[in-house]
Amino acid sequence: MIECRGVTVSYGRRIALWNISFELPSGVLAAIVGPNGAGKSTLLRAIMGLVPLQQGEIRLWGHRLAAVRRRISYMPQRESVDWDFPLTVFDVVLMGRYGHVGLFRRPRPSDEERAWQALVQVGLEHLARRQLNELSGGQQQRVFLARALAQDAELYLMDEPFAGIDAATEGVLLDVLRQLQEEGKTVVVVHHDLSTVARLFEWVLLLNQRLVAAGPVEEVLTAERVREAYGGRSVLDEVVQRALLERRSIVREGQ
Amino acid sequence: MEVLLHPVVGGVVLGNLLIAVGSALVGTFAVLRREALVGDVLAHATVPGIGLAYALLSRTELSVLLWGAVLSVSGALLALNVLRREGREDARLGILLSIAFGAGIVLLTALQRGGGVQQAGIWRILFGQAAAMTWSDVALVGGVVVPASLFVAVAFKELVALAFDAEFVRTLPLPLRWVEFGYRVVLAAIVIVGVYSVGALLMGAFVVLPPMAARLFVRRVGAMAVGAVLVAVVAVMAGIAFSVAFPRVATGPAIVTAAAVLVVCAHLCAPHRGLLARLWRELRVKVRRWDEDAHKVLYRVAERSTGGRWEDWSIEELVAAEVGSRARAVGIVLWLWMVGSIRHKRLQRWSVTARGREKACYITRRHRLWELYLERCVGIAPEQVHAEAELIEHVLTPELEERLEALLEHPQKDPHGRPIPPGQP
Ligand SMILES: Nc1ncnc2c1ncn2[C@@H]1O[C@H](COP(=O)(O)OP(=O)(O)OP(=O)(O)O)[C@@H](O)[C@H]1O
Ligand SMILES: [Mg+2]
Numbered sequence: 151m152i153e154c155r156g157v158t159v160s161y162g163r164r165i166a167l168w169n170i171s172f173e174l175p176s177g178v179l180a181a182i183v184g185p186n187g188a189g190k191s192t193l194l195r196a197i198m199g200l201v202p203l204q205q206g207e208i209r210l211w212g213h214r215l216a217a218v219r220r221r222i223s224y225m226p227q228r229e230s231v232d233w234d235f236p237l238t239v240f241d242v243v244l245m246g247r248y249g250h251v252g253l254f255r256r257p258r259p260s261d262e263e264r265a266w267q268a269l270v271q272v273g274l275e276h277l278a279r280r281q282l283n284e285l286s287g288g289q290q291q292r293v294f295l296a297r298a299l300a301q302d303a304e305l306y307l308m309d310e311p312f313a314g315i316d317a318a319t320e321g322v323l324l325d326v327l328r329q330l331q332e333e334g335k336t337v338v339v340v341h342h343d344l345s346t347v348a349r350l351f352e353w354v355l356l357l358n359q360r361l362v363a364a365g366p367v368e369e370v371l372t373a374e375r376v377r378e379a380y381g382g383r384s385v386l387d388e389v390v391q392r393a394l395l396e397r398r399s400i401v402r403e404g405q
Numbered sequence: 406m407e408v409l410l411h412p413v414v415g416g417v418v419l420g421n422l423l424i425a426v427g428s429a430l431v432g433t434f435a436v437l438r439r440e441a442l443v444g445d446v447l448a449h450a451t452v453p454g455i456g457l458a459y460a461l462l463s464r465t466e467l468s469v470l471l472w473g474a475v476l477s478v479s480g481a482l483l484a485l486n487v488l489r490r491e492g493r494e495d496a497r498l499g500i501l502l503s504i505a506f507g508a509g510i511v512l513l514t515a516l517q518r519g520g521g522v523q524q525a526g527i528w529r530i531l532f533g534q535a536a537a538m539t540w541s542d543v544a545l546v547g548g549v550v551v552p553a554s555l556f557v558a559v560a561f562k563e564l565v566a567l568a569f570d571a572e573f574v575r576t577l578p579l580p581l582r583w584v585e586f587g588y589r590v591v592l593a594a595i596v597i598v599g600v601y602s603v604g605a606l607l608m609g610a611f612v613v614l615p616p617m618a619a620r621l622f623v624r625r626v627g628a629m630a631v632g633a634v635l636v637a638v639v640a641v642m643a644g645i646a647f648s649v650a651f652p653r654v655a656t657g658p659a660i661v662t663a664a665a666v667l668v669v670c671a672h673l674c675a676p677h678r679g680l681l682a683r684l685w686r687e688l689r690v691k692v693r694r695w696d697e698d699a700h701k702v703l704y705r706v707a708e709r710s711t712g713g714r715w716e717d718w719s720i721e722e723l724v725a726a727e728v729g730s731r732a733r734a735v736g737i738v739l740w741l742w743m744v745g746s747i748r749h750k751r752l753q754r755w756s757v758t759a760r761g762r763e764k765a766c767y768i769t770r771r772h773r774l775w776e777l778y779l780e781r782c783v784g785i786a787p788e789q790v791h792a793e794a795e796l797i798e799h800v801l802t803p804e805l806e807e808r809l810e811a812l813l814e815h816p817q818k819d820p821h822g823r824p825i826p827p828g829q830p
Contacts, residue, residue, distance in 0.1 A: 162490070198576045219578035231570045235437065236626050245566050249577040253584075254559050281624055297573075 151176040151305070151336060152197065156206035159189070159196050165359065166192040170206070172355060172364040174338070179331050181341040181350070184357035185380050190340045191227060193357065194307045198224050210305065220249060223303035225294050227310050233282045233290055240278040242293050243269050246300030268300040272322050288319040295326060306330060306337045313342065324350070347371065418645060420538035420546050421660065424602040425615075425637035427550035427595045430557045432612035433630045435592065436620060437568040442498040443485065445609025447596045449502050450474075450481035452509025452605050455530055460516055465526065467534065467601060468545050474597045481505055482589055509605075533604030533657030536648060542601060549598045553591040557630075560584050565626050602641075603657035614664040615640065621675035636671075640664035694799050699737045700746065701772065702726060703757055703765040708823070716756040723755075766826040772798040773819035773826075774809045780820040781813065787820040 152174040159167040166189040174180055182190045195201045197208055199215045210218050223246070246268065247261040257265075269275045272292040277285070285293065291311060298306060311323055327350075330337050341347060347354060347367065354370045356362035362379040363370045435444050451474035458473025459465070481501065488497055513527050529537070538546075557564065563584045566574045574581055592612075599608035619632030644660030673680050702723065707715050710722040724734045738755065741747045746761025757765070775797050776790040785793065801809075810816075810828070819825055 195572075200572060200575060219576065222576070224573060224576040226570070226572055230572060232439070235569050236620065236623055236629055237565070237569060238625070241565075241625075242569070245570070245573070248562070248566060248574070249579060253563065253579050253581075256562075 151211050152338070153209040153212075154197075154206065155208075157193075157196060157203055157208060158205040159192055159201055160204055161201075167196065168360045170357075170361045172361060174336070174353065174355075174364075176211075176336050177331075177334050178336060178353040179327060179351050180336075180338045180353035180355065181347050182338060182355045182357055183341055183344065183347055183379070184362075188358045188379070190357055191309050193355075194224070194309055194338070194340065197307060198222070221304045223298045223301035223306045225298040225306070225308040225311060228287065228290050228294060228313070230309075233285065235282050237282050238278065239274060239280050239282065239285070239293050240265065240269065242282065243296045243300055246297040249301060264302065265296075265300045268296040271299055271326065272296045288315045291315050292319060292322060295323065299326065304335055306335060308337070308339045310340045310342065312339075344376065416540045416543050417536055417538050417656075418641075420543040421535050421602050421641045421645065421656075422638060423543070423546050423550045424595075424599055425641045425660075426634050427553050428599055428608075428612045429615045429633035429637040430554050430630055431588075431592050431595050432614075433616040433619070433626070433633050434557075434564050434568055434588065436613050436616040437565075437626065437629075441609075441613040442495065442502075444592060444596055444612040446485070446498050446502045446505065447478050447481055447593050448599065448605050448608035448612075449509070450478050450505040451597055451600050451608075452506055452530065453477045453512055454480075454509075455600075455605075456509050456512030456516060459526075460512070467529075468542060470530075471545075471597055471600065474600065477505065477509075478593045478597055482593055506605075529604070530600060531604050531606045532655050533600060533602050533607070535602045535645070535656035535660060538601060546598050546601060549594045553595055556587055556591050560587065561627075564588060568626075603661050607658060607661040611637075611640075611661050611664060614661070614668050618664075618668045618671035621671045621678045636667050637664065640667060690799075695740070696744065697764075697768045697799055699740050700761065700765040701768050702737055703741065703746065703761060704769040704826070707757070707765070715762055717750075718755045719753065720755075767828075768798060770826045770828060771801045771806055773823065774806060774813065774816070775801065776819050776821075777813055777816055777825070778809055790820055 152172075154170050154172050157167055157170040158165070170193065182193060184190050192201060196203060197210075197215075208215065210222070243265045244257055244262065247257055247265055251257050251261055266275070266278070269278055272295050274289065274292050274296060277289065282290075282293075291314070295308075295311060298308065312320065315323065327337060327339070339351070341351070348371055352367055353365070354367050355364045356370060356375055356379045358379045358381070363375050432444070435441060451471075454473035454475065454477025455470045456473070457477070458470045461473075462469060464470065484501060485498075488501075491497060513530070517527065563574075563579075563581060567581065567585060567588075596608050596612065599611060602608075603611045615636035616629060616633040618636045619629045623629045623632055640663040641660050643663040644656055647659045647663070648654045648656040671679070674682075676682055706718060706723055706726040707713060710725045711718060720731070720734055720738060723738065724731055738747065741761060742749065745758060746764060747755050747757050749755050772794045775794040776787075779785045779790040779793055780787055806828075816825055
């Protein structure tokens with residue numbers, strides 16, 4: 151249903167994606183994995199038409215983007231906006247309905263109802279009237295998640311929703327992903343943690359400027375492929391390093 | 406109201422108020438988008454167009470010359486759009502501003518040497534002719550401000566969303582390119598008519614100052630826009646009043662100065678975000694710490710120096726209770742006397758009042774409970790618990806104190822073997 155053919159994207163002279171081709175089946179929970187600067191965010195932005203394609207073509211359900219925007223929901227990286235902004239949590243979630251509301255119209259009660267449901271789904275209803283600059287990082291992430299849910303789409307593209315959240319928010323996120331999957335939606339998530347990819351996702355895109363591999367997790371996630379994507383550093387290195395980091399922070403807290 | 410009907414003054418006041426309303430509404434979004442410099446570039450870009458119009462048409466009325474500004478500001482907008490990916494934003498805007506303004510000044514001074522423009526001509530373009538607006542000028546200003554304000558009102562929800570998260574909004578199935586375009590046009594138009602009021606040099610500042618002041622007081626964008634309009638209106642009235650009182654003062658700069666003063670006041674006085682509010686919060690915490698530490702000294706004196714006696718002390722006994730210097734002891738005594746925790750007999754002998762004693766027990770009790778908790782439940786060595794408790798004792802809530810006591814099973818002694826004073830009966 152997402153069909154990329156020979157997609158190349160560059161920022162000025164720097165190439166971010168080189169000749170990417172893959173086909174993602176409908177209804178899967180997919181992860182985009184790769185090191186920093188691999189072009190993961192760029193791939194999502196290319197699918198959403200936010201960066202021009204230098205070459206290649208992207209089709210969604212066989213259509214061009216303009217025809218199917220309504221069926222897609224995009225959740226940007228949390229750092230992409232300034233959270234010191236005079237809006238409330240509910241205002242932001244309601245923005246997820248703007249595509250349904252239409253230009254220059256006021257949101258209908260049904261839109262507010264839907265936004266409220268999304269807020270309940272991520273467990274933030276008690277903060278609906280809270281100012282954005284009074285939120286923690288995890289709460290910000292939930293606000294973006296709620297806004298994406300309020301869009302009622304069929305395809306969800308999420309940029310690093312797992313970044314910088316605590317166990318409770320991670321639980322909410324996993325519930326949401328599971329529910330979307332049960333409803334037959336397609337979800338593509340940029341993910342950083344190699345050690346949990348296999349557990350959480352059924353489909354993986356390994357990316358490092360070019361596409362290293364794409365397919366079901368068990369086929370794609372082999373040691374040498376990952377090493378290829380991460381340029382020599384093996385999965386083992388990654389996981390061991392992460393474990394070390396975690397240990398260190400536990401020790402520090404204990405003091 | 407009466408002043409508005411005055412044949413001359415009425416036009417001046419109404420014209421400037423219209424510009425204030427329009428620029429405050431549009432400026433709200435310039436501030437939220439962090440585009441203050443864009444307005445400034447556009448304002449400076451009016452100058453070459455005005456010069457060109459004068460050179461070609463040899464007319465001096467601003468209402469004619471501003472059509473030249475429309476041309477040069479459009480050019481600047483185009484340049485901003487074409488160059489939007491080149492270099493760093495601040496450098497890009499700064500360079501564009503200098504080029505536009507430099508070219509304009511060169512043009513105007515050349516014309517002036519040629520005997521065309523009077524000195525006053527350049528002056529009124531750079532600093533506005535707020536006090537010389539005629540009713541036909543007002544009609545022109547209204548013809549720009551009213552549609553601009555209507556646009557902001559109609560596209561409000563879209564403008565807010567674009568300012569907060571443009572990238573997300575662009576993924577929606579809405580033709581927002583046009584809203585974005587409309588915003589630029591409206592900003593440019595407001596800046597151009599602003600030349601009437603505060604002039605090309607200061608209009609960029611006047612667009613963003615009132616919204617910046619309002620931003621500090623509000624929680625929603627709508628309130629910010631309303632607040633910005635209020636601030637801008639006040640600035641205009643103050644500026645006009647000032648230049649009426651001091652006729653040598655130019656009205657436009659007086660208006661912008663008033664707006665700037667209001668911004669400074671807002672930064673000082675705003676609740677939560679203002680400087681004074683922050684200082685006040687810090688001061689309150691400091692005073693509370695000092696007060697509680699002073700009362701702890703009282704308890705220590707009674708416990709160590711005087712052996713359980715609460716009356717009839719000398720300052721020497723206070724100093725002996727680890728107060729440190731004599732100066733500090735005097736300071737503590739003075740403070741405690743001021744808050745009514747001790748009283749004196751001819752400044753020689755001091756006694757603790759009931760209230761002082763209560764407070765002394767209260768703070769010492771929290772200190773020692775916390776010490777005990779740190780030792781027993783966290784496993785910190787008894788020598789180290791004192792420093793930790795010094796910090797936390799000031800922020801322990803009564804509820805937490807109660808739960809601490811229950812958790813520690815109503816202890817009698819702290820880790821150093823000293824008694825923990827009982828709570829209030
Ligand atoms: N707006 C931009 N202008 C110029 N270069 C950019 C821009 N955005 C990204 N890049 C470059 O494109 C490459 C890919 O960036 P991208 O943000 O897609 O990486 P990523 O895989 O999402 O990284 P991360 O894991 O850090 O989020 C990087 O080398 C980056 O420096
Ligand atoms: Mg990224």
